[in-house]
Amino acid sequence: MAELVFFSGTMDCGKSTLALQMEHNHRARGRRGLVFTKHDRAGEAVLSSRLGLAHDALEVADDLDFWELVVTQATGGRVVDYLIGDEAQFYTPEQIEQLARLVDEMDVDVYAFGITADFRTQLFPGSRRLIELADRIQVLQVEALCWCGRRATHNARVVDGHMVVEGEQVVVGDVTGVPTAAVEYEVLCRRHYMRRMTSQAARAQAVSPEVLPFDLDLCPLPGPPAPPVGMMEP
Numbered sequence: 187m188a189e190l191v192f193f194s195g196t197m198d199c200g201k202s203t204l205a206l207q208m209e210h211n212h213r214a215r216g217r218r219g220l221v222f223t224k225h226d227r228a229g230e231a232v233l234s235s236r237l238g239l240a241h242d243a244l245e246v247a248d249d250l251d252f253w254e255l256v257v258t259q260a261t262g263g264r265v266v267d268y269l270i271g272d273e274a275q276f277y278t279p280e281q282i283e284q285l286a287r288l289v290d291e292m293d294v295d296v297y298a299f300g301i302t303a304d305f306r307t308q309l310f311p312g313s314r315r316l317i318e319l320a321d322r323i324q325v326l327q328v329e330a331l332c333w334c335g336r337r338a339t340h341n342a343r344v345v346d347g348h349m350v351v352e353g354e355q356v357v358v359g360d361v362t363g364v365p366t367a368a369v370e371y372e373v374l375c376r377r378h379y380m381r382r383m384t385s386q387a388a389r390a391q392a393v394s395p396e397v398l399p400f401d402l403d404l405c406p407l408p409g410p411p412a413p414p415v416g417m418m419e420p
């Protein structure tokens with residue numbers, strides 16, 4: 187029986203890599219599929235992974251109708267067994283409903299890949315609909331890590347070196363790790379997301395004079411506690 191599966195995780199946790207692997211595995215077994223993406227960092231109509239692999243893909247415009255497209259293929263004699271959809275957070279809720287219909291009425295497997303929440307921790311509309319409709323939600327096993335070593339759960343947006351929590355929901359970008367003037371992203375654990383503590387902010391705080399050790403000459407440490415009244419020192 188066909189399934190609608192939502193593979194989710196933070197940015198940089200291997201979703202596109204897994205999408206490419208699944209495409210490879212299904213095709214290797216003779217299944218016929220279509221690959222989609224939207225706003226991939228590498229450009230239009232390509233599904234790319236940070237591991238260096240890439241695959242041609244159909245770019246999902248807002249007016250693309252998945253149902254119409256697959257039905258047209260099928261009536262033209264081109265069987266579609268499965269769909270791979272990367273960057274699915276950017277799909278419209280209506281498109282997610284079309285994908286669910288393809289699973290239920292055309293027996294097409296749909297594997298959607300995407301982040302759930304934006305840089306403000308709010309669900310993308312496409313991801314929200316996937317969470318509502320998917321047969322299964324699979325959180326990726328490879329964990330992206332916060333700079334502190336904890337599992338990263340949140341996607342932070344960094345502009346001019348500072349984490350921001352206001353702005354357009356969609357700004358295509360990468361997790362470069364190199365502060366630039368442009369928009370970039372950093373994955374963080376919840377604790378550091380809430381404190382707006384990016385790796386750069388943590389480094390800056392570590393060398394800030396406010397947290398340097400006290401100058402002991404100016405601020406001597408207290409001595410040992412005085413003996414209780416009535417007791418003589420030996």
Ligand SMILES: Nc1ncnc2c1ncn2[C@@H]1O[C@H](COP(=O)(O)OP(=O)(O)O)[C@@H](O)[C@H]1O
Pocket residue numbers: 195196197198199200201202203204234235236237328330
């Ligand atoms: N040089 C590298 N060597 C090994 N693994 C890498 C390298 N660069 C990236 N990766 C892996 O690729 C993952 C990102 O893959 P990608 O599919 O692009 O992520 P996503 O689509 O979730 O944003 C990283 O979490 C890391 O595991």
Ligand SMILES: Cc1cn([C@H]2C[C@H](O)[C@@H](COP(=O)(O)O)O2)c(=O)[nH]c1=O
Pocket residue numbers: 196197198201202225226227300301303304305306341342343355356357358359360371
């Ligand atoms: C958090 C967040 C991300 N984006 C963009 C940035 C990237 O182009 C993609 C995520 O791609 P990845 O393969 O998962 O790394 O989404 C955005 O537009 N808005 C956001 O809030």
